[in-house]
Amino acid sequence: MxxxxxxxxxxxxxxxxxxxxxxxxxxxxxxxxxxxxxxxxxxxxxxxxxxxxxxxxxxxxxxxxxxxxxxxxxxxxxxxxxxxxxxxxxxxxxxxxxxxxxxxxxxxxxxxxxxxxxxxxxxxxxxxxxxxxxxxxxxxxxxxxxxxxxxxxxxxxxxxxxxxxxxxxxxxxxxxxxxxxxxxxxxxxxxxxxxxxxxxxxxxxxxxxxxxxxxxxxxxxxxxxxxxxxxxxxxxxxxxxxxxxxxTADPTAxxxxxxxxxxxxxxxxxxxxxxxxxxxxxxxxxxxxxxxxxxxxxxxxxxxxxxxxxxxxxxxxxxxxxxxxxxxGTEDREGAHADAGTSVRKPPQAPVATPRPEPSTDRPRGSRAALDRYAEITRQVHDALGRLDQAAGDGDFGANLRGGLRLAVERVDRTGEDGLGAAAAVFLDQVGDSAGPLLGILFDRLAAVTGAHPGGERPAIPALADASTRALDAIRRAGGATTGDRTLIDALAPAARALTDAPRDADDAITTAALAAITGARATAAMLGGRGRASYVGERALGTPDPGAIAIALLYCALADVYEPQHATRLPAPGYVVQPSPRA
Missing domain, CATH: 3.40.50.10440 (Dihydroxyacetone kinase; domain 1)
Incomplete structure (x- = not known):
């Protein structure tokens, strides 16, 4: 226990x-x-x-x-x-x-x-x-x-x-x-x-x-x-x-x-x-x-x-x-197989952290606000994400996502850097499992766009569409999955497509992309896993959406909350997004 x-x-x-x-x-x-x-x-x-x-x-x-x-x-x-x-x-x-x-x-x-x-x-x-x-x-x-x-x-x-x-x-x-x-x-x-x-x-x-x-x-x-x-x-x-x-099974042996x-x-x-x-x-x-x-x-x-x-x-x-x-030639081991003396390796010298900035009386804006909102949503639903992950894997996804975002928020508090840029650095270099590098890729591509607008104004939709599409392509290359494999791609692909198809002057494009991502993520509940751990359990995963896809949908919800608050009221509550679906 x-x-x-x-x-x-x-x-x-x-x-x-x-x-x-x-x-x-x-x-x-x-x-x-x-x-x-x-x-x-x-x-x-x-x-x-x-x-x-x-x-x-x-x-x-x-x-x-x-x-x-x-x-x-x-x-x-x-x-x-x-x-x-x-x-x-x-x-x-x-x-x-x-x-x-x-x-x-x-x-x-x-x-x-x-x-x-x-x-x-x-x-x-x-x-x-x-x-x-x-x-x-x-x-x-x-x-x-x-x-x-x-x-x-x-x-x-x-x-x-x-x-x-x-x-x-x-x-x-x-x-x-x-x-x-x-x-x-x-x-x-x-x-x-x-x-x-x-x-x-x-x-x-x-x-x-x-x-x-x-x-x-x-x-x-x-x-x-x-x-x-x-x-x-x-x-x-x-x-x-x-x-x-x-x-003796191989006749050519x-x-x-x-x-x-x-x-x-x-x-x-x-x-x-x-x-x-x-x-x-x-x-x-x-x-x-x-x-x-x-x-x-x-x-x-x-x-x-x-x-x-x-x-x-x-x-x-x-x-x-x-x-x-x-x-x-090796002795039977159960645990480390030697005994005595103390030798703890000195950790590598870490770079000197810049002084923690004085807290601002202004509400965080832009990319920092998006990171804070995403971390808040994840805190609300991380247990539910873990339960979804348990249906097809090991149940650690929610805890890993919440922990990585907590580290990203702490990094921004310490350094004052761009919010999604900090998330990219943390997830690429400190968060393991497939969620670490794959989400890190997405954060990195989005940060290149949101970081150019530190004042909090909404980034240009074509730039967000391009960043989402480039992240999608990079994640496909890195993970080998495609649409329909019951992975985060099933939410990211419709979000990128919605942003690409949006008129340049649309003031609700991110909200529309978030809704598309939610639909794509929820649809994974009817999919058999083609890649990753869900592929091991077959039909047992049916009825529960993929937690990675849900995490992508929630990220675009957080972006909509920050950049399009007047339209984000159309989005369902995070608790609904992570609910299991009727068994397919």
């Missing part, structure tokens, strides 16, 4: 606690937040960097050190790290042959690691990526297979190979092959406890399980009556082996491959006991042997969690020659 998380930055507090537990093994940078191994193997030529949302402990920090990772970037709970963390950590641990990013296949992680890689290459750092995606429950979805417990196998095998001095190309190839030969599947009897509501993220009928759940609280594709554990394991193994986790056998990982999702996990390992091992499969190694324990979910996953990796030796 998540009853005892500190209110003020629980992720930072957790990282501080881990560093205190293992002071000779872990170094902590707080700004930006990342952890590094204090004593990497001297033969390493490549720095291994990974990371992801918090709430999955002991992954990834539990694999820091020799035979594992050089640096870990923790995001907020169930949210990816932002690209600024990844850039700083990569610079810190880059070897003479560069840096290898190990990235779980989730939209926010992929986006932020990709942006970080481009920034690093521009700064002269050689970077490659291994993308982990092996969850069979998400096979065939628009976003591809999710990266889950096979990450443990990838990071351990690559860590041992890095310790023997393998170069970047060899490690990248090895990591990709491990991913290709791994498959995972997870089930849950009870959802995790939401840190915001202290209630289960979703409810199941008595004596039922969700089959094919994700590690962020995503619902499974099916809800089933809970079978005996032997029957459940048999069904899971059937699905894993049919999806390619079988050393090396005929000796079956001799290398399978690695079996039984992973607890947070609340499943060691007693249960070890029993499941025995059942799975016996059933695989009865099928004629050789089990070369077994790992059972809690390694990648979904907070306190009552469930488990099975992972099978079809081993190639030499992989078993690499696997055994």
């Amino acid at each position: 998540s009853y005892f998380l500190p209110e003020d930055d629980p992720v930072l507090a957790s990282c501080r606690g881990l560093a205190r537990m293992h002071p000779s093994a872990i170094r902590l940078s707080e700004r930006p937040l990342y952890l590094t191994a204090a004593d990497p193997h001297p033969a390493r030529r490549v720095g291994l960097v990974s990371g992801g949302g918090s709430g999955h402990e002991p992954l990834h920090a539990g694999l820091l050190g020799r035979g594992g990772l050089d640096a870990v970037c923790p995001g907020q709970i169930f949210a990816s790290p932002h690209n600024g963390q990844i850039v700083a950590a990569s610079h810190d641990v880059a070897g003479p042959s560069g840096v290898l990013h190990i990235v779980k296949n989730f939209t926010g992680d992929v986006l932020n690691f990709s942006i970080a890689a481009e920034r690093l290459r521009a700064e002269g750092v050689t970077v490659a990526e291994v993308r982990v995606g092996e969850d069979v429950a998400s096979t065939g979805t628009g976003a591809g297979r999710r990266g889950t417990a096979a990450t443990v196998a990838v990071e351990r095998i690559l860590g041992a190979a890095a310790d023997r001095g393998d170069g970047l190309e060899a490690l990248t190839d090895l990591g990709r092959r491990v991913v290709e030969r791994s498959r995972s599947l997870a089930v849950a009897a009870r959802a995790h406890t939401s840190p915001d509501t202290l209630r289960p993220a979703f409810t199941l009928p008595a004596d039922h399980i969700d089959y094919g759940v994700g590690i962020h609280g995503e619902r499974g594709a099916r809800t089933l009556p809970r079978p005996p554990v032997e029957a459940l394991v048999r069904r899971m193994l059937d699905d894993l082996l049919s999806e390619g986790a079988n050393p 090396d005929p000796t491959a079956a001799r290398n056998g399978l690695l079996l990982v039984v992973n607890g999702l947070g609340s499943t006991t060691r007693l249960e996990l070890q029993a499941i390992a025995a059942i799975a091992g016996d059933q695989l042997a009865a099928r004629g499969e050789k089990v070369a190694a077994v790992l059972a324990g809690t390694y990648i969690t979904a907070l306190d979910t009552a469930g488990f996953s099975l992972t099978l990796t079809a081993l190639e020659p030499g992989w078993l030796e690499l696997w055994h």
Whole structure:
């Protein structure tokens, strides 16, 4: 249960606690937040960097050190790290042959690691990526297979190979092959406890399980009556082996491959006991042997969690020659694997902040007023946004949006800069998950227009239309989604089109664009997800609009409230905009 998380930055507090537990093994940078191994193997030529949302402990920090990772970037709970963390950590641990990013296949992680890689290459750092995606429950979805417990196998095998001095190309190839030969599947009897509501993220009928759940609280594709554990394991193994986790499944493969056998990982999702996990390992091992499969190694324990979910996953990796030796070359870790001394890394020098301006007696105008209004709306509805997100994802969207806007307001208070410009800087460099960079792109394009009117007068509609269209194009390129994929594009595209079609002298163009965005956002309730996490849950998301699209609609509502108050009275209340729709 998540009853005892500190209110003020629980992720930072957790990282501080881990560093205190293992002071000779872990170094902590707080700004930006990342952890590094204090004593990497001297033969390493490549720095291994990974990371992801918090709430999955002991992954990834539990694999820091020799035979594992050089640096870990923790995001907020169930949210990816932002690209600024990844850039700083990569610079810190880059070897003479560069840096290898190990990235779980989730939209926010992929986006932020990709942006970080481009920034690093521009700064002269050689970077490659291994993308982990092996969850069979998400096979065939628009976003591809999710990266889950096979990450443990990838990071351990690559860590041992890095310790023997393998170069970047060899490690990248090895990591990709491990991913290709791994498959995972997870089930849950009870959802995790939401840190915001202290209630289960979703409810199941008595004596039922969700089959094919994700590690962020995503619902499974099916809800089933809970079978005996032997029957459940048999069904899971059937699905894993049919999806390619079988050393003899590929007729073109090396005929000796079956001799290398399978690695079996039984992973607890947070609340499943060691007693249960070890029993499941025995059942799975016996059933695989009865099928004629050789089990070369077994790992059972809690390694990648979904907070306190009552469930488990099975992972099978079809081993190639030499992989078993690499696997055994690392000791069994559950948390950081070293012990003594204190070594907290000094954070990088931050630029000296300009003096906080004296408060003005005038009401904020223009872009600052738009930021304040958007932050106010988000505070009103962030719980509802979280509930919408829980239907198709992990439920953190509202909290992330509210937190990012709070940081933007604080930045404006401190520096006096343009409101949407501050929001762009914060969301691009400090807010993780896909919402950070994608909303940052939109704020950045809009700020180029609103920032030219600090007196508060309404920007020219053609300029706003051009900024919205350029943001739409950039977000499409960055995220890969298009209209109809159930993403924020489904609200941004109609808003941009409404502004483009508006007469130059129309005095209600922004209000009209906001109404178009609301219509587009509400329409996502009838869409199946084509990209992002909604693509994993299929029809379960129907009836609830996409929270990212709702956030875009609310942004244009805030702009209308500030620049067209005489017409913005036509807009519905924010509470209506975020209401679920009748199930499609």
